[in-house]
Amino acid sequence: MKLIEKLFARFPSLVEEISETVSKVLNEEREKTKEVVENIIDSEQGYLFTNDYTYLLNRTSILPKVQNQE
Secondary structure (H helix, E strand, O other): OHHHHHHOOOOHHHHHHHHHHHHHHHHHHHHHHHHHHHHHHHHHHOOOOOOOHHHHHHHOOOOOOOOOOO
């Protein structure tokens, strides 16, 4: 608030309006940022590391099971 008062010292009647506008924009952007971060966290929590050979061999049909051929 003090920064706005210094910057707009020549226009004291605008200080309150500018302060409210800046606060409103910052709150809106904070909410958007929060949503993006929550989406990133959700996607990371849902990620399953599937490069483990044992997992791929035993749990999925991605890799064919090796059969003993003698």
